[in-house]
Amino acid sequence: MSEDLFGNSTPEPVRSGPRGGSLDADHDRLPLAVRMRPRSVDEILGQQHLLAPGAPLRRLASGDTAMSVFLWGPPGVGKTTIASVVSRSAKSKFVEVSAVTAGVKEVRQILDTARADLARGEPTVLFVDEVHRFSKAQQDVLLPAVENRIVTLIAATTENPSFSVISPLLSRSLLLTLKPLTDDDIGALIDRAVSDSRGLDGRFELTGEARETLLRMAGGDARRALTFLEESAAGAAADGLEQITTEVIESAIDVVAVRYDKDGDQHYDVISAFIKSIRGSDVQAALHYLARMLVAGEDPRFVARRLMISASEDIGMADPTILPLCVAAAQTVQLIGMPEARIPLAQATVACALAPKSNAAYLALDEAIADVRAGRIGQVPPHLRDAHYAGAEKLGHGQGYLYAHDAPHGVAAQQYLPDELSDARYYRPTDHGREAAMAERLRALDQLLGRVR
Numbered sequence: 001m002s003e004d005l006f007g008n009s010t011p012e013p014v015r016s017g018p019r020g021g022s023l024d025a026d027h028d029r030l031p032l033a034v035r036m037r038p039r040s041v042d043e044i045l046g047q048q049h050l051l052a053p054g055a056p057l058r059r060l061a062s063g064d065t066a067m068s069v070f071l072w073g074p075p076g077v078g079k080t081t082i083a084s085v086v087s088r089s090a091k092s093k094f095v096e097v098s099a100v101t102a103g104v105k106e107v108r109q110i111l112d113t114a115r116a117d118l119a120r121g122e123p124t125v126l127f128v129d130e131v132h133r134f135s136k137a138q139q140d141v142l143l144p145a146v147e148n149r150i151v152t153l154i155a156a157t158t159e160n161p162s163f164s165v166i167s168p169l170l171s172r173s174l175l176l177t178l179k180p181l182t183d184d185d186i187g188a189l190i191d192r193a194v195s196d197s198r199g200l201d202g203r204f205e206l207t208g209e210a211r212e213t214l215l216r217m218a219g220g221d222a223r224r225a226l227t228f229l230e231e232s233a234a235g236a237a238a239d240g241l242e243q244i245t246t247e248v249i250e251s252a253i254d255v256v257a258v259r260y261d262k263d264g265d266q267h268y269d270v271i272s273a274f275i276k277s278i279r280g281s282d283v284q285a286a287l288h289y290l291a292r293m294l295v296a297g298e299d300p301r302f303v304a305r306r307l308m309i310s311a312s313e314d315i316g317m318a319d320p321t322i323l324p325l326c327v328a329a330a331q332t333v334q335l336i337g338m339p340e341a342r343i344p345l346a347q348a349t350v351a352c353a354l355a356p357k358s359n360a361a362y363l364a365l366d367e368a369i370a371d372v373r374a375g376r377i378g379q380v381p382p383h384l385r386d387a388h389y390a391g392a393e394k395l396g397h398g399q400g401y402l403y404a405h406d407a408p409h410g411v412a413a414q415q416y417l418p419d420e421l422s423d424a425r426y427y428r429p430t431d432h433g434r435e436a437a438m439a440e441r442l443r444a445l446d447q448l449l450g451r452v453r
Contacts, residue, residue, distance in 0.1 A: 076337070125152045232253070
């Protein structure tokens with residue numbers, strides 16, 4: 001694609017040789033992350049669930065099928081890489097467009113050219129990056145071309161296509177969900193970049209500690225890992241060094257590598273301090289430990305999971321709105337990835353730390369579980385038993401049951417607990433936050449149920 005793609009000129013067909021756009025990896029001045037893009041499906045790291053024999057990604061990359069696909073996944077997992085592999089495998093012209101800058105006119109122009117090329121026997125693969133940024137009108141323009149296979153569409157997005165892509169276009173395409181890359185995947189990519197002729201070509205030695213530092217800082221993002229490696233190599237070269245150490249990395253990218261072992265004491269100590277700071281309502285400390293984990297490369301999804309637990313364990317009914325807020329934050333983290341994921345994590349952390357605290361619901365269930373495990377179970381009162389099967393009436397099941405909606409205040413005074421547990425009292429609300437109002441309601445309900453103490 002020529003540089004004037006988004007002006008008034010006609011896009012140049014790209015056949016063999018240089019392809020243009022971000023996929024042109026044919027000169028040494030390109031970023032390391034571009035130079036190291038796989039040239040075949042066998043070089044793709046991760047995504048094994050899509051790379052098995054006969055799996056969609058392998059069929060797509062082989063060039064033997066003309067299906068249109070949406071690649072959905074967090075940043076740095078290889079969406080553009082897959083497009084690059086397909087462009088090399090498919091015997092097609094390859095056209096790349098960014099949804100950030102392209103308009104309806106430009107898209108129409110590309111499709112008109114593709115239609116003319118197809119009439120001459122030359123199919124087109126159209127790669128649309130950040131397709132979620134396309135308006136409905138732009139997506140509508142793509143629809144006939146996809147439906148009639150004027151182009152093979154490969155669309156990349158970090159957002160759930162179910163919410164950002166029109167249904168007719170999505171239904172005519174295959175949705176492939178890309179999983180985050182593991183540390184093993186990123187590590188293999190770093191090792192390849194250090195030794196491969198397209199990368200550093202063995203000119204530098206990467207120490208084990210420096211490799212671990214890059215893994216932490218990458219946070220599952222292959223592009224970030226290679227960018228940091230490239231800058232570190234440039235820093236080492238400027239200082240006349242042949243070895244890339246943690247100190248070289250710190251100097252090159254202007255950041256201190258936080259000493260943090262994700263499988264060791266630091267991992268457990270910092271997350272423990274994070275949760276205890278939230279429980280103690282110290283928002284400043286909670287944010288410090290959140291920053292410490294994120295800078296060290298902790299998995300943001302792990303942090304999000306712990307926030308959801310804290311929302312129930314430490315806040316509970318004192319503010320029941322905090323749990324759905326943390327669930328929403330976790331879903332956002334999954335959808336957008338780092339570095340933007342730090343924003344919803346900060347929001348959830350502040351909300352949890354400042355919220356009133358209560359573990360009453362948590363303790364209540366634990367007490368109930370303890371009674372059950374101790375054998376304090378008892379028989380379900382006959383009037384509460386199922387009365388919908390033949391013979392239940394003869395057993396007295398359901399007889400005398402009072403329907404709560406027919407009772408005053410919607411509360412039917414009858415026995416609900418088994419006889420052995422008639423005096424049990426598990427939930428003891430605090431006077432913190434919204435739970436104070438629940439404590440008042442519980443006292444009123446106890447009176448209506450005849451459980452006044």
